[in-house]
Amino acid sequence: xxxxxxxxxxxxxxxxxxxxxxxxxxxxxxxxxxxxxxxxxxxxxxxxxxxxxxxxxxxxxxxxxxxxxxxxxxxxxxxxxxxxxxxxxxxxxxxxxxxxxxxxxxxxxxxxxxxxxxxxxxxxxxxxxxxxxxxxxxxxxxxxxxxxxxxxxxxxxxxxxxxxxxxxxxxxxxxxxxxxx
Amino acid sequence: xxxxxxxxxxxxxxxxxxxxxxxxxxxxxxxxxxxxxxxxxxxxxxxxxxxxxxxxxxxxxxxxxxxxxxxxxxxxxxxxxxxxxxxxxxxxxxxxxxxxxxxxxxxxxxxxxxxxxxxxxxxxxxxxxxxxxxxxxxxxxxxxxxxxxxxxxxxxxxxxxxxxxxxxxxxxxxxxxxxxxxxxxxxxxxxxxxxxxxxxxxxxxxxxxxxxxxxxxxxxxxxxxxxxxxxxxxxxxxxxxxxxxxxxxxxxxxxxxxxxxxxxxxxxxxxxxxxxxxxxxxxxxxxxxxxxxxxxxxxxxxxxxxxxxxxxxxxxxxxxxxxxxxxxxxxxxxxxxxxxxxxxxxxxxxxxxxxxxxxxxxxxxxxxxxxxxxxxxxxxxxxxxxxxxxxxxxxxxxxxxxxxxxxxxxxxxxxxxxxxxxxxxxxxxxxxxxxxxxxxxxxxxxxxxxxxxxxxxxxxxxxxxxxxxxxxxxxxxxxxxxxxxxxxxxxxxxxxxxxxxxxxxxxx
Numbered sequence: 001x002x003x004x005x006x007x008x009x010x011x012x013x014x015x016x017x018x019x020x021x022x023x024x025x026x027x028x029x030x031x032x033x034x035x036x037x038x039x040x041x042x043x044x045x046x047x048x049x050x051x052x053x054x055x056x057x058x059x060x061x062x063x064x065x066x067x068x069x070x071x072x073x074x075x076x077x078x079x080x081x082x083x084x085x086x087x088x089x090x091x092x093x094x095x096x097x098x099x100x101x102x103x104x105x106x107x108x109x110x111x112x113x114x115x116x117x118x119x120x121x122x123x124x125x126x127x128x129x130x131x132x133x134x135x136x137x138x139x140x141x142x143x144x145x146x147x148x149x150x151x152x153x154x155x156x157x158x159x160x161x162x163x164x165x166x167x168x169x170x171x172x173x174x175x176x177x178x179x180x181x
Numbered sequence: 182x183x184x185x186x187x188x189x190x191x192x193x194x195x196x197x198x199x200x201x202x203x204x205x206x207x208x209x210x211x212x213x214x215x216x217x218x219x220x221x222x223x224x225x226x227x228x229x230x231x232x233x234x235x236x237x238x239x240x241x242x243x244x245x246x247x248x249x250x251x252x253x254x255x256x257x258x259x260x261x262x263x264x265x266x267x268x269x270x271x272x273x274x275x276x277x278x279x280x281x282x283x284x285x286x287x288x289x290x291x292x293x294x295x296x297x298x299x300x301x302x303x304x305x306x307x308x309x310x311x312x313x314x315x316x317x318x319x320x321x322x323x324x325x326x327x328x329x330x331x332x333x334x335x336x337x338x339x340x341x342x343x344x345x346x347x348x349x350x351x352x353x354x355x356x357x358x359x360x361x362x363x364x365x366x367x368x369x370x371x372x373x374x375x376x377x378x379x380x381x382x383x384x385x386x387x388x389x390x391x392x393x394x395x396x397x398x399x400x401x402x403x404x405x406x407x408x409x410x411x412x413x414x415x416x417x418x419x420x421x422x423x424x425x426x427x428x429x430x431x432x433x434x435x436x437x438x439x440x441x442x443x444x445x446x447x448x449x450x451x452x453x454x455x456x457x458x459x460x461x462x463x464x465x466x467x468x469x470x471x472x473x474x475x476x477x478x479x480x481x482x483x484x485x486x487x488x489x490x491x492x493x494x495x496x497x498x499x500x501x502x503x504x505x506x507x508x509x510x511x512x513x514x515x516x517x518x519x520x521x522x523x524x525x526x527x528x529x530x531x532x533x534x535x536x537x538x539x540x541x542x543x544x545x546x547x548x549x550x551x552x553x554x555x556x557x558x559x560x561x562x563x564x565x566x567x568x569x570x571x572x573x574x575x576x577x578x579x580x581x582x583x584x585x586x587x588x589x590x591x592x593x594x595x596x597x598x599x600x601x602x603x604x605x606x607x608x609x610x611x612x613x614x615x616x617x618x619x620x621x622x623x624x625x626x627x628x629x630x631x632x633x634x635x636x637x638x639x640x641x642x643x644x645x646x647x648x649x650x651x652x653x654x655x656x657x658x659x660x661x662x663x664x665x666x667x668x669x670x671x672x673x674x675x676x677x678x679x680x681x682x683x684x685x686x687x688x689x
Contacts, residue, residue, distance in 0.1 A: 021267075021355060023605045024605050038519055039519075040519065044509075069509065133518075134519075144358075147361065148257075155372055158369075159308060162309075162323055162376040162377065
């Protein structure tokens, strides 16, 4: 499993730490996966979600692979997986499970009932230091009308404001002319 | 996967050419360079006819604007509703691999032509003015004059730094969704500026793309100028500046009769259509005659040009293996984690500031070498033009790698712009794309090496001419006055050449 992680990373293009990228495994019959590479404290952490585009009421899995930056030794301990809604006002966090290392990887299965954007938090402790990393997980199609709605809203607001101000100006000008006359 | 760097043979060729160029500057009498004449584009077969068509009628431009806006709307739709797999989505491939990489190349041949069909400005114009092309009612915009303190390009520089930060630090280039959001934000900004202020202050003072294109167009082989200066001298209407009943005035307030630099020209064709004598037209010129001689130095513009230099080099650095390793070590030192945004931002600031600092020190040295009293600010602004060709050639050489090696497979994206059911590249697809660039590798290397030589030579020409310009008639140009400038040009060229010789990480 470790090898498959490494080969996938080597194929990646210019990835940006902490941002999702998508790739096929060496065996292209398997569905694509989403992965995020990141760094925290003394560890490089790779997070993978299978499938890359999970849907509600379908089984999925996240894998975490953590290795020390200085010597590449994988972290051997326990990782707690938690989940919360990725919204400004969400505070409720649920524990998905606590996983032990299996072939250098920590695997956590999941089934979500609803579509949405979620944050998976992986927590572990090493050398007495607590580590906590957040990763994104999207279930189903995202809602994309938000940005369009906001853009249209702002544009309408700007254009209407300009229109109102122009009318006001015209009335003032007209009033001034009439006053002079 | 990485792209191979420029082979050693080509490096030696460039180094040899650099040596010859330096010797030429030293041997030749200062101020004797000849910038050549002009050829009206109308006199060139086929191209001339096309140019006339664009100058006389608004419709060809309107058609191109429609195409550009349609593609732009597709980018937004693909970004918001399409696959998040960057290489399969039109938003990321068209925006970052094709447009952003190819745009800089087009500037050399077409100047600021992109600005004429820019979808941000086109949509803003349609929304605010409610016209396809004719002059709008004055009440469509508040028409306020841009406050004097904002009439500079500091906002454009800040936007350019911000765009680079978003592109390389936050990773907008690999996120179709973020690319679409960025596109929407630009439309909102362009529309708001147009609705509030007169003309197109967004294009002139804020747009990072417009200003980049504007400055690079000083090095373009074409320019929009009066055909006969006498006609402009006798002009009583100034239709280019004021517009006519039907045609908009110049949106960036340029008077064609006195125009000597293309930096703020948006190629909108208003002047070519409004001129009652049809005296405005495109002409082919000696590339860079503007940067060498005509363009006027300004403090904010000097900073923008140096910013361009720093940020283009930074682009190259972030695609090197050592950058990621360095970033990782730096993050450990400062305790940064996750996306390493703090480490990235600090690294970016350092790379941005270093060439400016080197330049400032060398300008101070030049100031002490020149025997007459010239202010630091004047020297800094005047000689900053040397950074323009250095940034431009490296920018193109770097972008050629992306364009030629990563644009394969774009037809597939055009056929499925949202990338519905598309899978990420398999290892064999990546390998095939990598092994089959659009042109042969040797030709790519030749182009990159040629560009580096051209930029170096141009920078030396600018240095010589501009140093001569800052001197009063009492002081003749001595060759050692140019030494600090030469050190700057050589250092930057050598560093950029070294970057080009390194394997470069694929963008997507």
